[in-house]
Amino acid sequence: MQIYLPIAEQSLNIFLVLGMGGVVGFLSGMFGVGGGFLMTPLLIFSGIPPVVAIATEANQIVASSVSGSIAQWRRKNVDVRMGLVLLAGGVVGSVAGVQIVSYLRKLGQVDLAISLSYVCFLGAIGALMLIESIRTYQRARSGNPVPARRSGQHNWIHKLPLKMRFKRSKLYISAIPPVLVGVVVGLLAAIMGVGGGFIMVPAMIYLLRMPTSVVIGTSLFQIVFVTALVTVLHSTQNQTVDVVLALMLMIGGVIGAQIGALAGQKLKGEELRGLLALMVLAMCAKIAYGLIVEPSELFSISSAIGAH
């Protein structure tokens, strides 16, 4: 059964779309990762124009991060003040990111920019995940306990001005680093159609030294607003949000995430995490291959947007 996507202006198999939403939802429920960095490449592989893929994926992440942050909110795991500071940067980043996408689109380079960003990020994430899972696996075999992280050390961040008190995170730090983290995440959301949790969570733990209990909730809180803003901006400026596609992905994603969360409680995660890492690296390799190998058709056509 085919479903016609009004903005992508093509039809896709409805079970393929629901299935992609389901599989990515399953993985994100199981490993606690956002699905954006997996879903956007899958959409591009199935023939959705990259600009439509990123904007539509931002719309889907609004839904998944709303349902995730509600659960965190109930457990009082959201540092609202920190979230708002991150969001301030996120607004700047996403406005700039959408401008960059519009500009590159006029130049005909947006597909390339999205592909290159994905090669870098999938490569980095995949490699890190693989190293992490191999290390844990080796430790588990040798029987040594995981060494505890040193904490409480002061670093260069504490020398910066504009200090703010974040009660929930028990921090008194400069607002500059979280704003900058927010800017980067906003840019990634606009250009890659990801929530940016994979950058934000490590940054919050290692750079800002936030307590791990509030990290997930606070990042989800920020992601809701940034992806909502990105959705509105892409709609207004590029008209690339396909709400029919987004809705299908939301449905598949929600169901997949529930099953994934249940499966994550029962299955041993490390081998599977290694498998996910290999999958991410395979995606990275596929996109990189597409850039390096001489295409069978050197020409491409598009309706002339902003052409003169």
Next chain:
Amino acid sequence: MSRAFHSYAAVIAVNLLCALWLIGSAHAQSVEADLGTHNVDVKVDFAGTNVLLFGSLFYEGFEQKGPRPDVIIAVRGPERKMRVRRKTRVAGIWVNSESSTFDAVPGYYALLSNRPVADITSSYELHDQSIGFSDLQANLLMSPAGFSSASPREYAAAIVRILKQDDLYKEQIGGVKFPGKHLFRAEFALPANVPLGKYIADIFIFRDGKLADDYTTELNIEKRGIERFIYTLAHEWPFVYGILSVILAIFAGLGAAAIFRKK
């Protein structure tokens, strides 16, 4: 003086006769045709469709023995301004580097005939009637805006090649069938990625390689229902569309959270 006038009058008379003969012959040959539908609705389950074209041929002396006339059908979609880009290798990766803009590219072109068009008539006649892909390609190059690239021919050829790959341009030899003595029928496929707008189907009747008659009919392809609503909203009120997309996502997220909590 009077001689000159006489010869001049004679020329006019001959011309008139020729014109009358032409009109007469055009009346003698007659084609009528229609489409199975004049409106194709692109709805949520649209996955492409086939449109039937049927018609009848009448002319004097039809009953007498002689070769059956040939039928060529050209279905042309709405014209759009298109940008063609060419990739070159930059620092090891393939990058769009040069581009050329074409003002009026038909978004769809189907050429159907009962036998190869090259066998039906001369290339001169085809060009005269604007039939076929080589004519289409030549027309692409007649842009008032001029071209930025050094080799517009290659770009025009790329348009035809790519749209053929996308099934938007196609040639179907034997696509016109004769189920009855006077009847012909043809079916052209509109893929799911078909551009929307007004389509024109031109039916050309050739006898002995000469155009005997033609007939034109139209087809509209439009988004309908929810698809039309979404598309119009996204392009006419993009800000409202963006806000509504976000609201939908928020409700989807809230709904998922509520269902999960009950469990």
